[in-house]
Amino acid sequence: MSFLEDGFFSANSQRLDLAKTFPTDLKVNLALDNLLLYSDQPTQVTLPADSFNRRFDLEQNWNRNEQWSDRLSVDRLSLRGSYRNLDWTIGRQAIGFGRIVIFSPLDIVAPFAPDAIDTDTRPGVDAVRGVHYFGLGGQVGGTIVFGPETSDNSYLLTLTDNRSGVDYLGIGGILRDREMAGIGFAGSLGTLGIKMEASHYRGKNVGLPGGDLHDDFT
Incomplete structure (x- = not known):
């Protein structure tokens, strides 16, 4: 619970996890x-919008934009x-x-917001994913994430390898109709951990309402 300039709001969450092997x-x-949710001003704190990474509607909302929702x-x-050396997962997953x-x-795919307080549980997305493991910490994977429309789907390939104690990361494919590629590495210098990552995108619907601002951005 907290206070806004012109009112009080409260957010309470409950979670049930079940697993069977x-x-x-x-x-x-x-x-x-x-x-x-409760808010003195109903439109200040609202329920989350629908996700671009979920094909199936498995949510139920009550009293959206009301004091209690x-x-x-x-x-x-x-x-x-x-x-053997292959793991696969199908369905709504993190x-x-x-x-x-x-x-x-x-x-x-579904990053946390920069100001997110609770980062312990990553939101689930509707996806099919396979990962093949090789060598010392190496893996190559393929992921398809399904959105509400076909243009919201993502098709991604990932690669991780370890060389001389350094993890090298790579990712590429189509992210919701945008071509993208990214690289990174993670290692250590003595007791100091060093990580560096970067990603590059081709813009979608540049110059149109709701589109990206640039043809290319990193």
């Missing part, structure tokens, strides 16, 4: 999130399995790229 190396995850959502609903905690340029 089967003898066949299959794991089912289910999580329900409930967000209850509530949202119940399915935040996880996934099936995960493995075969996906995060990059190694920088506060703000990662490679964390492109």
Whole structure:
């Protein structure tokens, strides 16, 4: 709970996590999130908008833009399995790229807001993902994230490899109809950890209402 300049507001969340592992190396995850809001000024604190990374409508809102409002959502609903050096997951799941905690340029699918307070639980997205592991900490993966429309889908390839104690990261593909590529590395100099990441995008609908500001941006 907190106070705004012209009123009081309160945000309360509850979460239920369930997981079941089967003898066949299959794991089912289910999580329900409930967000209850109160605000003296109804339009100052509102329920979250629909996600661009969810194809299926598994949310229910009550009293949006009222003093009391509530949202119940399915935040996880996934099936995960493995075969030799391959892991795969299908369904609503958490996906995060990059190694920088506060703000990662490679964390492109559902990043936390820069001013986010609760970063313990990453929002789930509707996706199919496969990762193949090789060598010492190496992995190559493919991810498809499904949005409300086909133009909101993302198709991404990722690569991680470790050379001489340094992790090298790479990502490329289509992010919601935008071509993109990113690189990064994570290592240490003595007791000092060093991380660097960057990503580059081709703009979408540049110059149009709701479009990007530039043809290319990094």
